[in-house]
Amino acid sequence: MSDKNDFEVVPLRAFRDNYIWTLRNGRYAAVVDPGDAQPVLEYLQHERLELCAILATHHHADHVGGVAELLAQRAVPVYGPRGEPIPTLSHPVSEGDQVEIPQLELRFSVLDIPGHTRAHIAYYGANSLFCGDTLFACGCGRLFEGTAPQMAASLAKLAALPDSTLVYSGHEYTLANIDFARAVEPENEELKARAASEAEKRSRNRPTLPSTIGHEKRTNPFMRCLQPAVIASADKYLGARAGDPVQVFAALRNWKNAY
Secondary structure, eight states, rough: OBOOOOOOEEEEETTTTEEEEEEEEEEEEEEESSOHHHHHHHHHHHHEEEEEEEOOSSOOOHTTHHHHHHHOOOOEEEEEEEOOOOTTTTTEEEETOEEEEEEEEOOOOOEEEESTTTTOOEEEEEEEEEEEEEEEETTTOOOOOOOOOHHHHHHHHTTTTTTOOEEEEEEEHHHHHHHHHHOOOOTTHHHHHHHHHHHHHHHHHHOOOOHHHHHHHHHGGGTTTTTTHHHHHHHHHHTTTTOOOHHHHHHHHHHHHTT
C-alpha cells in the first residue's frame, strides 16, 4: 500500500458548501462523505471510473445521505464511525483500525476525533487528512453532540500530525472563518496574508482546500489556545480570565456560534 500522496483528490461540490472528496487513479475512485449521490454518479460516468469504496466521517445527512443510492448502483465497502447511526455501514471503524483501498494502493489510519458528533472519525494517510466537520480551514465544527474538552482534545490530536499534512475538510467555510479569526487575533500577519490569498481563490470559484496542519497551527484560533493574543481575546469575550486552554477554546466556540 502506498504511503505517498501519489493519487489525485478531486472535490465534488454538493448542496451549498459541502465537498465530497473523490480519491482516484485512472480506473477507480473512492469517495469521502457523499451526502448527495448525484455529483458522484455524474463524475464517475464522465470520467469512466469504477467506485471502489465509500468513507464516512460522521452520521450527518449532508455527509452520508447519498450512500444508499451509490450502493444501489454498485456494492462497495462502506467505512464509517463505530457507534454512530449509519445503517449503510459495512465496516464500522474506530481509532486503531486501518482502512485499505487496494484499488488505489492506499492505506488510512482511523483517528477518533469526537466533539462535532459523538464518535466522529478522521482518515489519515498518504500525507492527507480527511477530517469531515471537526477541523475546518481557520475554524472547527460546532459541538452538536460532544463537549468542549472532547473537541479541544481532538484538535490537539490533529495538531500533532506533521505540519505538511494536507487537510481536507467537509465544507467551504474558509472566508467566514477567517473573518472571525481576525477578530480574535487582529495582529496575526500570516492570517492577514491568508485572508487575501483565500479571497482571491474564491473570487475565481476555486476551493480554498486543502489546507495544511502547519497553516492551521499558525492561523486557526481554535488551534492557538496557548497563544497570548488568543487568550487575551477569549478573556475579553468572557469578561473574566480563562483558567486553562479548554476554557479558552470553549469561549472561542461560544463566541463563534454567535458571531
